[in-house]
Amino acid sequence: MKQIPLFKVFMPESVMEPVKATLLSGYVGQGPRVEDFEKALSARLNAPHVLTVNSATSGLQLALRLAGVGAGDEVITTPLTCTATNWPILAQGAIPVWADVDEDSANIDPASIEALITPRTKAIMVVHWGGTPADLQEIWDIARRHGLKIIEDSAHAFGSTYQGAHVGTQSDFGVFSFQAIKHMTTVDGGLVIARQAADCERGRLLRWYGIDREPRRADFRCEDDVVEWGWKFHMNDLAATIGLEQLKYVDATIARHRDNAAFYQHELSGAPGVTLLPVKSDRSSAYWLYTLKVENRAAFMAAMKDRGIATSRVHERNDRHSTVAEYRRPLPRLERLVQTMICIPVGWWVDQEDRRYIVDSIKKGW
Numbered sequence: 001m002k003q004i005p006l007f008k009v010f011m012p013e014s015v016m017e018p019v020k021a022t023l024l025s026g027y028v029g030q031g032p033r034v035e036d037f038e039k040a041l042s043a044r045l046n047a048p049h050v051l052t053v054n055s056a057t058s059g060l061q062l063a064l065r066l067a068g069v070g071a072g073d074e075v076i077t078t079p080l081t082c083t084a085t086n087w088p089i090l091a092q093g094a095i096p097v098w099a100d101v102d103e104d105s106a107n108i109d110p111a112s113i114e115a116l117i118t119p120r121t122k123a124i125m126v127v128h129w130g131g132t133p134a135d136l137q138e139i140w141d142i143a144r145r146h147g148l149k150i151i152e153d154s155a156h157a158f159g160s161t162y163q164g165a166h167v168g169t170q171s172d173f174g175v176f177s178f179q180a181i182k183h184m185t186t187v188d189g190g191l192v193i194a195r196q197a198a199d200c201e202r203g204r205l206l207r208w209y210g211i212d213r214e215p216r217r218a219d220f221r222c223e224d225d226v227v228e229w230g231w232k233f234h235m236n237d238l239a240a241t242i243g244l245e246q247l248k249y250v251d252a253t254i255a256r257h258r259d260n261a262a263f264y265q266h267e268l269s270g271a272p273g274v275t276l277l278p279v280k281s282d283r284s285s286a287y288w289l290y291t292l293k294v295e296n297r298a299a300f301m302a303a304m305k306d307r308g309i310a311t312s313r314v315h316e317r318n319d320r321h322s323t324v325a326e327y328r329r330p331l332p333r334l335e336r337l338v339q340t341m342i343c344i345p346v347g348w349w350v351d352q353e354d355r356r357y358i359v360d361s362i363k364k365g366w
């Protein structure tokens with residue numbers, strides 16, 4: 001029986017030539033290809049201040065630090081995400097304050113944010129679940145009223161738009177992931193977008209020990225005075241070479257995800273035992289995931305597995321982990337959502353026959 005996976009690495013044969021050229025160029029660290037990749041991303045996303053990094057996890061920690069989040073500060077965030085969203089808050093010595101979610105989108109619910117704000121709150125972390133943009137306008141309004149920074153974890157959302165602009169470009173910081181199974185990959189890699197040029201300039205130093213990589217020093221091996229220590233978070237030229245090639249395909253990849261999602265939205269509408277998640281008209285989802293709610297989820301997953309269709313909840317709610325046990329609080333909407341939510345294959349590898357088979361399998365019941 002054919003197996004339809006939930007994720008697949010997109011790697012075009014055409015990367016081989018530029019990869020070989022970079023590998024044999026005598027320079028594989030952060031150099032000209034990283035610069036080219038940053039210019040291309042800046043143009044693609046219409047964002048002037050961009051910094052590539054070695055992962056979104058690193059990028060989120062960098063963004064938190066640039067946002068002024070440090071020891072004892074609080075960050076209001078969603079538990080329904082990859083641990084990579086929230087563990088950087090812990091790494092900064094800060095406290096994740098769990099907001100409840102919107103059951104229609106699986107995103108942070110703006111209605112649950114304001115009551116959680118205290119004098120220690122520094123920032124709001126937003127995740128665009130599966131690529132579907134969160135209610136940014138409401139969150140921008142709250143942040144403005146209370147003087148808080150916003151970080152958009154856009155790891156699922158390359159290609160998603162909100163009010164006509166790319167997600168991750170209109171808040172204080174936006175962070176993207178180029179990890180293996182994302183819409184586009186550099187094997188591992190990430191991107192930080194800053195709204196302010198000064199944040200970008202500080203971030204450029206903090207992603208490499210606090211040292212300017214383009215100095216005009218007498219001894220090129222010896223750094224100038226390091227004023228503020230930084231991490232080793234930079235991207236290398238090999239990853240950037242792969243990224244530059246992937247950028248040529250990403251629009252077609254996203255179009256395939258969207259087309260499959262539109263098919264499901266149409267074909268599964270009204271199917272018994274299924275509730276679909278709507279996307280509001282002022283935004284578009286790049287559908288890294290296609291999430292729906294199903295009755296009797298365990299039986300649904302078992303039936304789909306028997307029919308060769310991979311399904312998963314993808315991310316365990318972060319507040320359940322022992323390492324953050326002390327921060328637990330009641331989250332009734334999340335509690336309900338995690339009983340029924342499930343993701344089905346939607347990506348570029350799902351062809352017309354596959355998606356028909358998936359729809360028929362769901363309509364057949366479980």
Ligand SMILES: Cc1ncc(COP(=O)(O)O)c(C=O)c1O
Nearest residue numbers: 055056057082084085155177179
């Ligand atoms: C929501 C979210 N944020 C952050 C990350 C971390 O990305 P990376 O693997 O590039 O560090 C992921 C990874 O899948 C993710 O799903």
